Amino acid sequence: MSSNIFHIVGARPNFMKLAPLYKNLVWKENIKQKIIHTGQHYDAMMSDIFFQQLEIPTPDYNLGVGSGTHTQQTANAMLALEQCLLNDKPELVVVYGDVNSTLAATLVCVKMGIRVAHVEAGLRSYDRQMPEEINRVLTDSVADVLLTPSEDANQNLLKEGISADKIFLVGNIMIDSLCLALKLIEEKLEYTKKAQEILQKIDCQKFILSTVHRPSNVDTPSALKRLFEVFKEIAQTYYLILPLHPRTQKQLQEHSILDKIPEKMLIVAPLSYFDFICLQKNAFCILTDSGGIQEESTFLQIPCLTLRKNTERPITIEKGSNTLIGDDYELLFAKISEIEQGKYKKAFPIPLWDGKAAERIGQLIPHFLKK
Numbered sequence: 001m002s003s004n005i006f007h008i009v010g011a012r013p014n015f016m017k018l019a020p021l022y023k024n025l026v027w028k029e030n031i032k033q034k035i036i037h038t039g040q041h042y043d044a045m046m047s048d049i050f051f052q053q054l055e056i057p058t059p060d061y062n063l064g065v066g067s068g069t070h071t072q073q074t075a076n077a078m079l080a081l082e083q084c085l086l087n088d089k090p091e092l093v094v095v096y097g098d099v100n101s102t103l104a105a106t107l108v109c110v111k112m113g114i115r116v117a118h119v120e121a122g123l124r125s126y127d128r129q130m131p132e133e134i135n136r137v138l139t140d141s142v143a144d145v146l147l148t149p150s151e152d153a154n155q156n157l158l159k160e161g162i163s164a165d166k167i168f169l170v171g172n173i174m175i176d177s178l179c180l181a182l183k184l185i186e187e188k189l190e191y192t193k194k195a196q197e198i199l200q201k202i203d204c205q206k207f208i209l210s211t212v213h214r215p216s217n218v219d220t221p222s223a224l225k226r227l228f229e230v231f232k233e234i235a236q237t238y239y240l241i242l243p244l245h246p247r248t249q250k251q252l253q254e255h256s257i258l259d260k261i262p263e264k265m266l267i268v269a270p271l272s273y274f275d276f277i278c279l280q281k282n283a284f285c286i287l288t289d290s291g292g293i294q295e296e297s298t299f300l301q302i303p304c305l306t307l308r309k310n311t312e313r314p315i316t317i318e319k320g321s322n323t324l325i326g327d328d329y330e331l332l333f334a335k336i337s338e339i340e341q342g343k344y345k346k347a348f349p350i351p352l353w354d355g356k357a358a359e360r361i362g363q364l365i366p367h368f369l370k371k
């Protein structure tokens with residue numbers, strides 16, 4: 001008899017975590033998989049393109065939850081998920097990361113008696129102002145199986161009193177997708193058409209790649225204005241490529257922040273996964289408030305200056321190429337100068353960030369089904 005496993009995803013950073021595990025489980029006899037997309041992210045460039053490039057099948061269900069306040073988004077996802085799971089109940093649900101859809105899915109499943117495995121469990125910024133931190137803490141406190149990317153995550157969970165027999169150190173699954181992407185973009189230039197166009201436009205000169213979308217950076221007009229003044233200053237010297245997240249674009253428009261864009265500041269629409277990885281691996285340095293990009297930069301050994309006061313991924317600071325900048329822009333310019341002079345710290349490989357996390361999870365899954 002076969003077992004049904006559902007993967008529940010909703011937002012851009014979930015999709016590169018889903019792809020390797022889905023593909024690994026396809027080869028297991030007696031496992032049938034379905035994908036539920038809550039629809040938290042719905043634009044083609046925030047969602048569909050990732051399914052195409054990562055060759056993830058079209059979701060079996062798309063619940064069309066869309067945007068809203070945190071409560072609306074989480075509650076709408078819960079209502080829609082409950083209906084969906086009442087009609088089609090799996091033995092195990094896999095949830096990913098820390099977005100609102102992750103928490104919504106976990107709550108619905110545990111209340112319906114469906115076992116939940118959380119991929120990327122145990123990360124903590126210890127900053128409860130971050131909506132994602134609430135999602136992480138709550139998801140981990142009720143999920144049945146906690147699959148962690150690094151040893152520090154195990155320690156965080158143990159400190160919260162979570163039983164050790166629920167915790168499995170499997171490594172960083174996002175690096176599985178990154179390894180595959182690096183191979184594919186070398187093989188086929190057409191996968192990174194947009195990135196090639198950008199590189200041509202700047203005549204392959206040194207550039208800084210930046211992404212900002214955290215509420216702490218973009219939702220307060222004064223903070224966003226100050227950040228963009230800093231970007232403009234950077235663009236006096238370096239090319240600054242900025243793929244714009246819809247949240248950031250909305251804020252910039254609403255508060256008329258972007259006038260007179262310097263010639264070296266290239267604002268572009270959200271990029272595909274392959275285009276972004278191509279730019280990331282060629283960048284002089286990264287400026288970001290994303291979580292995943294801190295990890296990717298560490299793996300790629302590209303300096304990463306994080307525009308946040310804390311991180312749930314401290315290993316990228318201790319062993320990797322990441323430095324927390326917060327809003328200390330003097331420090332930012334000092335670090336850019338260190339990088340320029342070749343004095344910036346070097347990144348070391350992180351155990352189990354090796355492209356084989358999905359394989360390790362795949363080996364464990366049958367045990368979770370038997371319990």
Ligand code: UD1
Nearest residue numbers: 011012013040041042043046067068099100131132246247
């Ligand atoms: C969400 C996640 C965040 C993750 C980020 C990656 C939560 C709490 N936040 O933040 O952890 O780092 O995704 O991108 O789950 N929008 C569009 N098109 C889309 C999606 C969103 O235009 O396809 C716009 C809408 O105006 C929306 C805003 O972006 O209101 C924010 O989207 P939302 O999903 O609420 O949060 P993100 O900022 O994307």
